[in-house]
Amino acid sequence: MRDAYLDQLDSVIEDLVTLSTMVQQAVSRATHALLTADAHIAAQVVDDDARIDALxxxxxxxxxxxxxxxxxxxTDLRTLVAATRMVSDLERMGDLSVHVAKVAQLRMPAYAVPAEIEPTMRRMAEVAIHMVGQATEVIADRDLDAARRLEQDDEEMDELRRRSFRLLLGDSWTHGVEPAIDVALLGRYYERIGDHAVSLGxxxxxxxxGEVPQRL
Amino acid sequence: MRDAYLDQLDSVIEDLVTLSTMVQQAVSRATHALLTADAHIAAQVVDDDARIDALxxxxxxxxxxxxxxxxxxxTDLRTLVAATRMVSDLERMGDLSVHVAKVAQLRMPAYAVPAEIEPTMRRMAEVAIHMVGQATEVIADRDLDAARRLEQDDEEMDELRRRSFRLLLGDSWTHGVEPAIDVALLGRYYERIGDHAVSLGxxxxxxxxGEVPQRL
Known part of the structure; x- marks a missing residue:
């Protein structure tokens, strides 16, 4: 009986890792759809979100x-209650990937992200994808160093967000309101994905x- | 012993109601700060968030x-696990109020919201504040009708968001990029406050x- 119980607990952790891996793929694909205006991949991200929700x-x-x-x-009680909250973070990260994919879809066949801000947006996406990968490792291996590195990644994300606003509000921005709103919201989505990764960590x-970090 | 336990359970529900009431005040004050460019109230919202976090x-x-x-x-087990998640929704709604207050602060002494989009933004805020009030009633009285009405309010919020984008992207928008980004992000914050109210319901x-609604 006790063994079956431990197996059940392990399977919850395994499924959290699977879910986190699915989310990382969703963020990665949504970014690909965004930066290459790929309608097929964008639709796949939107469709696959139901699988994340189901798991x-x-x-x-x-x-x-x-x-x-x-x-x-x-510890087992804490782990299970934490699991019910970690799945919320992960589902939300999936939703945010769908938001990214939908911005891409709205502007197709054009690119939603103008060329001069593309490197900044690409880097935000890379940081977000990396952070989801780190969160997956933290969950799988209870790797506290990886959890701490997540906080540093979050600082880079904040700096990228500030840089994107400087570009949007600078004199060289000639694309007008619509792409500016797209980029501001996309930045927000990636930032929130990063925030949820930090929260998982x-x-x-x-x-x-057993120590409560300052903010969960 | 059993009575003390029931008292403890009741006190958790009472505190959820208190927290929800504090959040409603935060949304309301942040909106006041935004629409009247009131520096004092904006600072109060930012400061008071620590009280929400502490509770x-x-x-x-x-x-x-x-x-x-x-x-x-x-039921008691379900209630307690739900409570640990409802506090997350409520804390997040408090954070979103702070985001609203900070947009207001950034633009002071000017108004962040241009006059022609002010009625739409004001209505979004009213709907959000009303939704938090409804959520408070749902928690206090387990009022399922109020929970259902929250879904309808959410539809009005979606329509208001669409209207705000039509205004931002229409020919009559003469305010350029910065206020457009502010309004787009503010709309997002109010929308998310509404989403969390629906989630609480x-x-x-x-x-x-005992029925799992389609999305929690």
Whole structure:
């Protein structure tokens, strides 16, 4: 009985890792769709979000089921409650990837991101994708160093966001209002993906150390 | 012993209601600061967010403590796990109010919202504030009708968002890029406040009916 219970707990963690990997693919594909105006990939991101949502629901129900049936205590209890919240972060990151894909779709066959701001936007996407990968490692290996590195990545994201605003508001911006709004919202979506990755990292830090990070 | 336990559960719900009321005040004040360029109120919203964060942490820890000590089952277990997630929604709504206040601060002493789009933005804010109020009632009274009305309010919010984009992208928009970005992001913040209110409503529906709404 105890072994079956431990297997159940392990399977929740495994599914969180799977979900996080699916989210990383979604962010990566949405970015590809955005930067290459690829209609096929954009549609795939939108369609595949249902798979992320389904796995999220399944993990959540299983975590809840173990809570109800096994009455875990201490670390196991904390892990299961954290899992029900980590799936929310992950689902939301999937939704944000869909938002990126939809901005791309709205402007096709044109590119939503003007050339002079493309490197900044590409770097924001790279940082976001890297952060989701780090979060996956943190969940899989309870790697506290990776969790700390996530905070540094988040600082780079903030700096990129500021740079993008300088470009949008500078004299050399000749593209008018619509692409400016697209870029501002895209920046927000990538920033939020990064925030959720940081939040995932902090939840694992809390599980491992018992210390509540300043903000979850 | 059982009575003390029920008191603890009740106090968690009461604190959720208090938190929700604080959030409604934050959204309301941030909007006032935005639409009247009131520096004092804007600063108050930013400062008071620490109180929302502190109550969130306190409620979360208490819910967790009851989970760990009392090993509740069935509805009580669901209520406590839901509470740990509802505080996240509420804290996030507080953060979004701070974002609104900060946009207002950035543009002071000028108004961030140009006159011709002010009625639309004001209505978005009204809908958001109303939705937080509805969510508070749903939590306090487990009012499922109010939870359903939240979904309708969310449709009005979507329509207002579309209207704001038509105004920003129409020929009559003469304010250029910066106010357009402000308005687009402000619209996003109010929309997200509404989304979190819907999410709170759905969590209560799940607690009362046991039916998982399509998206939590």
């Amino acid at each position: 999220r629901t399944a993990v959540e129900e299983r975590a809840f089921d173990i809570l109800a049936r096994q009455q875990p205590v201490a 902090r939840r694992v830090v809390y599980l491992v150390t | 969130r942490t306190a409620v979360e820890e208490r819910a967790f403590d009851i989970l760990a000590r009392q090993q509740p089952v069935a 759905r969590r209560v529906v799940y607690l009362v009916t």
